[in-house]
Amino acid sequence: MSDSPAPLADPHIAFDPSEGRRDIVVLGSTGSIGTQAIDLVLRNPDRFRVTALSAAGGRAALLAEQARRLRVRTVAVAREEAVPALREALAEQYGSEPLPEILAGPDAATQVAASGCHTVLNGITGSIGLAPTLAALEAGRTLALANKESLIVGGPLVKALAKPGQIIPVDSEHAALFQALAAGTRADVRKLVVTASGGPFRGRTRAELDHVTREDALAHPTWAMGPVITVNSATLVNKGLEVIEAHLLYDIPFDRIEVVVHPQSYVHSMVEFTDGSTLAQATPPDMRGPIAIGIGWPERVPDAAPAFDWSTASTWEFFPLDTEAFPSVGLARHVGELGGTAPAVFNAANEECVEAFLAGRLPFNGIMDTVTAVVTEHGTPTEGTSLTTQDVLEAETWARARARELTAKATAEARA
Structure with a gap:
């Protein structure tokens, strides 16, 4: 292992803890990660200051309230049609005071990710977080990464830009691995053990999953998350993505990354060392701990x-x-080992299938059946280490279209 490249996330990298209050940009500020991060910042004003926020734009009142409480310089929304409602909400919050700068459009989050700050917290859900991730890294910012999809679909692109230790993981599992890895050298690591709650369907057979409902899938036993991530936890796609993420973050081969089911969600992940000892990081289920590691490390x-x-x-x-x-x-391991555009195809097809399931157009087992069919049809990627952003976008576009076609076909057959 000593001759392998330095990991993207490395707790041994020296950081300067005496730099004073850190300026933070929060991407996805109205989502689960963003709102908890803002709570953490507001409780620690001597440590952190938020300079910019970005969100999709659907929760204008909350975004405006966040902007006023944090006194940010810039507010960004992905949907330009959200600007009038945002301006009105900001005017109500600010009164006669000057409003913050407003950016709008699909590139707005990318713009603020490259703005002047110490750390960018990427809490966006989905592969749309790739461009902001690359922008933050290229600008030299520390990246507190909760948007696992950007690393998974653009692994070689991210690895080409990121300096050793520039990424601090915010997923609870990867924040746990990050902390446990601080106890030894990379040569001491035998394997990584990623824990999974098992979701709402732990213990059920595939046949028993045939007729579960949207409401069943959204009833996660230990975590309160957005609908897409919650369904991903029910299918364990989220855990598959985390296996790929662990491989990319820590440069550990897939055959040395194990998944175990831990229903209580107290142990967030473990590192087994070559001397037989295992270090586990444990806290009650609460994302504020991993977020604090992401924006505050090494303190x-x-x-x-x-x-x-x-x-x-x-x-x-x-x-x-x-x-x-x-x-x-298992499918995630397969696409992770294939590399190239395969992880992007897997993730994009899954996003489309989860949307179809939530809309009632696809049964629960149909999610993975359809994703498997799309991945199989895509075959072995040819891009390899020469992957480009355009390759990723084209692969995602194809995978989404093909997943929609297969979903529509399955729906028509079910109604026939």
């Missing part, structure tokens, strides 16, 4: 998230993954 933020009451008895369980009922992790 810890006191009381960022709740701690365990060790005087209270509790039981922690671990189970093997049921690969028959949940084939997503």
Whole structure:
């Protein structure tokens, strides 16, 4: 391992903790990650200052309130048609005070990601987060990465731009690995163990999943997340994406990255070292802890998230993954090993299928059946290490169109 490239996320990289208050840009500020990050910032005004916010634009009142409370310089929305409602909401919040700069359009988040700051927190959901991720890295910002999709679909692009240690992971699993890896050298690592709650359907067979509903899939037992991520947790696609992410972040081969089911979601992931010891990072389920690592490392933020009451008895369980009922992790390993545009095809097809499931156009098992069909039809990618942004966009466009075609065909056949 000593001759392999430096990992993108490396807790051993030296950071200067004496730089004073950090300027932060929050992408996806009205989503789950963004709102919790802002709560953390507002509770620690001596440590952090938010200079810019970006959001899709559908929650104008919340975005305007965030802008006023944080006194940001710039507010960005992806949808230009959201600007009138945003201006009105900002006017109500600011009164006679000058309004912040407003950016709008599909490139707005990318613009603020490259703006002057210390850290960019990318909390956008989906592969649309790729361009802001690349912009932040190219501008030399520290990237607190919650948008796993941008790393997965554009792995070689991200690795070409990122300096060693420039990315701090915000996913709870990867923040856990990041912290546990600080206990040893890369040569000491035997394997990474990524934990999965098992989602709402843990213990069910594939046949029992045939008729589960949208409401069933959105009833996650331990985490409160957006609908897309929650469905991804139900199919365990989220865990498959995290396996690819772990490989890219820490430069550990796929055959040394294991997934285990841990229903309580207390242990967020583990590192097994060559001497037989295993280090686990554990906290009650709360994303403010990983967010604090992302924007504050190498310093810890006191009381960022709740701690365990060790005087209270509790039981922690671990189970093997049921690969028959949940084939997503195996498929993710496959596309991760293929590389090139294969991960982009996997992710884009899944996003389309999740949307179809949430809209009632595709059954639950149809999500992975359709994604598998699209990945198989795509075949072996040819781009390899010469992957370009255009390659990714074209592969995603094809995968989305093909997933929609297969979904429409399945719907028509079911009605016939």
